[in-house]
Amino acid sequence: MEEFANGYAGRILTVDLSTGSVQETPTESYSPLFLGGRGIAAKIYWDQVPPDISPFDPENRLIFITGPVTATTGFCGSRWQVCGKSPLHDTFSYANLGGNWGAQLKRAGYDGLVVSGQAEGPVYLWITRDGVEIRRADHLSGQGAITCRETLKGELGKTVNVVAIGPAGENRVAFANLIADKNASGSGGLAAVMGAKNLKAIAVKGDRKVVPADAKRLLALKERSLAIMSGLDEEFVSGVIPFRDSNTLEKTSRDVCYSCAGHKCIRRNYRMDSGQKGKFMCASSYFYMVWANIHYGESTDVPFLAAQLCDDYGLDTHVMEPLLLWIVLCRDAGILTEEETGLPLSKLGSMEFIDALVKKISYREGIGDILAQGTQKAAKTLGREAQNLTGDFINRHDHRPFYGPRAYLTTGLFHAMEPRLAIQQLHEVVTVVMRWSLNEIHKPEKPGVTTPILRAIAERFWGSELAADFSTWEGKALAAAKIQDRQHAKESLILCDFNWPIMYSEATADHVGDPTLESQICSAVTGTEVDEEGLYRIGARVFNLQRAILIREGWQGRAGDALDEYEFSSPASQMEALGNPEALIPGKDGQTISRQGLVVDRKQFEEMKDEFYSLRGWDMKTGLQKKTTLEALDLADVAGTMEAEGFLA
Numbered sequence: 001m002e003e004f005a006n007g008y009a010g011r012i013l014t015v016d017l018s019t020g021s022v023q024e025t026p027t028e029s030y031s032p033l034f035l036g037g038r039g040i041a042a043k044i045y046w047d048q049v050p051p052d053i054s055p056f057d058p059e060n061r062l063i064f065i066t067g068p069v070t071a072t073t074g075f076c077g078s079r080w081q082v083c084g085k086s087p088l089h090d091t092f093s094y095a096n097l098g099g100n101w102g103a104q105l106k107r108a109g110y111d112g113l114v115v116s117g118q119a120e121g122p123v124y125l126w127i128t129r130d131g132v133e134i135r136r137a138d139h140l141s142g143q144g145a146i147t148c149r150e151t152l153k154g155e156l157g158k159t160v161n162v163v164a165i166g167p168a169g170e171n172r173v174a175f176a177n178l179i180a181d182k183n184a185s186g187s188g189g190l191a192a193v194m195g196a197k198n199l200k201a202i203a204v205k206g207d208r209k210v211v212p213a214d215a216k217r218l219l220a221l222k223e224r225s226l227a228i229m230s231g232l233d234e235e236f237v238s239g240v241i242p243f244r245d246s247n248t249l250e251k252t253s254r255d256v257c258y259s260c261a262g263h264k265c266i267r268r269n270y271r272m273d274s275g276q277k278g279k280f281m282c283a284s285s286y287f288y289m290v291w292a293n294i295h296y297g298e299s300t301d302v303p304f305l306a307a308q309l310c311d312d313y314g315l316d317t318h319v320m321e322p323l324l325l326w327i328v329l330c331r332d333a334g335i336l337t338e339e340e341t342g343l344p345l346s347k348l349g350s351m352e353f354i355d356a357l358v359k360k361i362s363y364r365e366g367i368g369d370i371l372a373q374g375t376q377k378a379a380k381t382l383g384r385e386a387q388n389l390t391g392d393f394i395n396r397h398d399h400r401p402f403y404g405p406r407a408y409l410t411t412g413l414f415h416a417m418e419p420r421l422a423i424q425q426l427h428e429v430v431t432v433v434m435r436w437s438l439n440e441i442h443k444p445e446k447p448g449v450t451t452p453i454l455r456a457i458a459e460r461f462w463g464s465e466l467a468a469d470f471s472t473w474e475g476k477a478l479a480a481a482k483i484q485d486r487q488h489a490k491e492s493l494i495l496c497d498f499n500w501p502i503m504y505s506e507a508t509a510d511h512v513g514d515p516t517l518e519s520q521i522c523s524a525v526t527g528t529e530v531d532e533e534g535l536y537r538i539g540a541r542v543f544n545l546q547r548a549i550l551i552r553e554g555w556q557g558r559a560g561d562a563l564d565e566y567e568f569s570s571p572a573s574q575m576e577a578l579g580n581p582e583a584l585i586p587g588k589d590g591q592t593i594s595r596q597g598l599v600v601d602r603k604q605f606e607e608m609k610d611e612f613y614s615l616r617g618w619d620m621k622t623g624l625q626k627k628t629t630l631e632a633l634d635l636a637d638v639a640g641t642m643e644a645e646g647f648l649a
């Protein structure tokens, strides 16, 4: 079998749907500085997307990208990303998916695919080792994303992998999702961009093998990773998600993405009594569960069916979940009525209700056309009273404000600075602190993350022990910068968030994980030696490039680095600290403190920003980057454009 060495297929494919032209660019034009994944996607976006266009302009790009680890075995290397200007976030955004599609793209011979332009009618792309064909998709038009995927697999072969959009994407719903094999979903509204390009699906067939530069070293690293992960399992995560009852969990079984055997995560398959199966993880598992349980008075398959319906129509369940709560509040306030909306609002929780809602949004019928903008914009359309009802449970990105700074302080910068919910960055703080809080709450016989262990983890991963003392804002800006650098490097490699970084271990002497593993894996795969600091430097470069893109597209520097107002005024709720009802966190000198009922101190948050800008080498007053900072990160071309356009301090 033909092989690709050193982690890369070597080519990035570009397809212009307006002209039908196809080009190939050597991946090497980007990989030395930007590695892969988010890094390469951000550079392509910077080079090609004019800053002032609308997300639906043919000039917008959809960048489907893998990383050097994608399609290697044993490291959760299934991940791939889609980037572009999002109609939900009105700026550059990104989605991270698992499953098989990314690995197949690389095995077909491409590290990435860049789609520009707009086809005259519905088309799909068919990518194989022989190149790409643009094919008519009239027969797929209007199909659900899952239905379309299965139709294409029926036509092209079972081993083909497909990413597709449903009616929501075709009709440019702002929170439309892409759906790929294993129901891997990509959020951020990028399916609406696919719809605007008249691109219904992309089918890929890969038949080549991706081999690392140093297979022996990589195998040893796999064994080391598995050894220090041993004893950790997905039950920890399942146990802290309050909506997963044991009856439901009994109907699930583990499911894994491409070549991910041996690693642990919450990706599961749900099996209905009828035998129907599908993905069951994160928001798809719980977004309708509470409402359905109330409506039916017992646990049923309806939450699963509702999630499948959203996947097929292509709606983001992370957006649907708070949207439902807001609809209930609007119903109770008399703002939304059954007569005016045509929705069976009194039957919320039933299959009948979710079916009607999903279809109205996806086809943009009546009230659905308003809701299709996303909750915040829909509330604005309906008026002040409806806006007030978004309360403190929907953030400016239309998601729940998970893991916010009212409980975790450090995460304030992630919520303030990313164009979407920065789940990978948030997870780095909360997964380990949650392990600590479970220890505090349940006092198990076999202690997990104790306060001394958490402090040791904080020192090694976040720059100081103070980062694990949530009674003070000290050490949090440095921790945030370190997390951003690590996570942007991880998103460029790309390694799955469920297992990386390995921060806590039951197998090491001090119970601290190993932050050097990612750089060692990168070195073994690519054959280019990079150490831990070198990898973080790539992460810092990618983070700064993304910052430059956002600033150029209108992000207001320091003023733009803002939190939703309720973070300063509405006390921390149980929801914010999932699975940690009293918001228990570690304080000073081994004390346990509760952040329940507290808000973010505005002055201290602004002081954290001062410290952060200073650490980044940015201008403290404006939050804008400096020429010298960008040049030091090998971004002189970016600095030149930013300077010419007046976006530097």
Ligand code: SF4
Pocket (backbone or CB within 6 Å): 076, 077, 078, 079, 098, 099, 255, 256, 257, 258, 260, 263, 264, 265, 266, 267, 496, 497, 498, 499
């Ligand atoms: S850890 Fe889970 S979600 Fe991540 S790549 Fe592996 S199977 Fe997929």
